[in-house]
Amino acid sequence: HPSNDTQAVKLSGEEVTKHNSRESCWVIIHGRAYDVTEFLPEHPGGAKIILKYAGKDASDEYDPIHPPDTLDKYLDKKFHLGEVDMNTVEQETKEDDPEEQERQERIKRMPILEQCYNLMDFEAVARRVMKRTAWAYYSSGADDEITMRENHSAFHKIWFRPRVLVDVEKVDFSTTMLGTKVDIPFYVTATALGKLGNPEGEVILTRGAKKHNVIQMIPTLASCSFDELIDAAEGNQVQWLQLYVNKNRDITKRIVEHAEERGCKGLFITVDAPQLGRREKDMRSKFSDVGSNVQSTGGHDVDRSQGAARAISSFIDPSLSWKDIPWFQSITKMPILLKGIQRVEDVIRAIEAGVQGVVLSNHGGRQLDFARSGIEVLAEVMPVLRERGWEDKIEIYIDGGVRRATDIIKALCLGARGVGIGRPFLYAMSAYGLPGVDRAMHLLKAEMEMNMRLIGAAKIEDLDPSMVDTRGITTHTTVVPADTLSLNVYDALIGPKEKVS
């Protein structure tokens, strides 16, 4: 191959298109050609998704899934073929794709940002304007999505017992999280593949977090590289790392040590995903895309997760267990928190293991369906810790379904330090970019100020369990979810035009 430094003439598109088979497979990423023939069998996402782009420009498909440094890190330099003359490359124009044309029409008609008055408005707009695969990945929950819905509806089972005649002229809802002062008790939680929703990816969340002085939890599976997100932080902006533990502990050690060197102030080990959940909306949307060929790897033992996530998560170590905690404590000085704890017995084990905190979470309903909401687990945990005098031993966070400042206030009344918020910021970023994330955070601050006044609390310390009535929290009247896959998805598959006899 012409090695790129001696490359006199750029490769032509015609030359690249000749290498469009399993026997010889070249792809173009950002104007440079790569020979991935030998890599095909090693690709975690399977060979077919690459072969779909053999001899072509694969940049659009590649970007959301792979951080920019992936090829430099994992493809031997001898397969880097050098620059391509992109004027000679036939680009597949999206314009003639009817679905894309319809989407562009919806984008033209979308509401202006000022018409978004709460976090759910961003979801409504994102659903209409996002690419189908991106919406499917972000919005899907596991199996029948009962837990995903429960996460938000659980907050509707908690009612306030407000105090009145409290001087609330001045309201201060700032707090500290792992020693960092933040404006409001929420952080931007880790959600993978930010570039599915917005070509800039998670750096938008970094900038929004800076603007509102809240913390961003950097996902292991971000589209942006870890260093891009650290470099995008400004001044003394604080970021945490969310870690999926790799079967190869040397890789994990390197990631953790690098995060500490770059100034991360917390290590959140995700413990609820020894295997990624089965997110059927996401899987269906990939069946129209080659990425889902991964499911059809072998007969009936269809792969238990969808195209993109399965491709990016095959490294996760299902053998991770409590015995590994001392090892993590030996390789880093960062506070260690366990993200995805779902019962009080495991909170007690976490305290006994000497970690600095937990996130009571079910991964946004994307893992075990029928897992309880973070807020319900919090209502179980705090009374038990108080009995032992352990309520201040560690910092306790929850996430899942937080959409209103009243949800944040309920969690703090019960004893949480703060909450993580995921999808709303993804939707705001996907629909409106940084202005969307900025407005979403601004709306939460405005709601927080009003609701602190109305509940009779001038500062966070005034929030206590006597201000909420949680007697209804354990009732799980589960109606068949309105948005059941059978109703909505099969109709979509049959399509409105076809007459169903």
Ligand SMILES: Cc1cc2c(cc1C)[n+](S(=O)(=O)[O-])c1c(=O)[nH]c(=O)nc-1n2C[C@H](O)[C@H](O)[C@H](O)COP(=O)(O)O
């Ligand atoms: C919405 C979403 C959530 C993901 C997420 C991706 C998306 C699109 N991903 S996932 O691809 O593997 O499932 C991650 C992840 O990388 N790591 C993680 O710890 N949690 C992941 N989560 C869970 C997230 O950190 C919160 O637990 C969850 O989003 C909170 O619920 P809400 O979205 O309702 O706020």
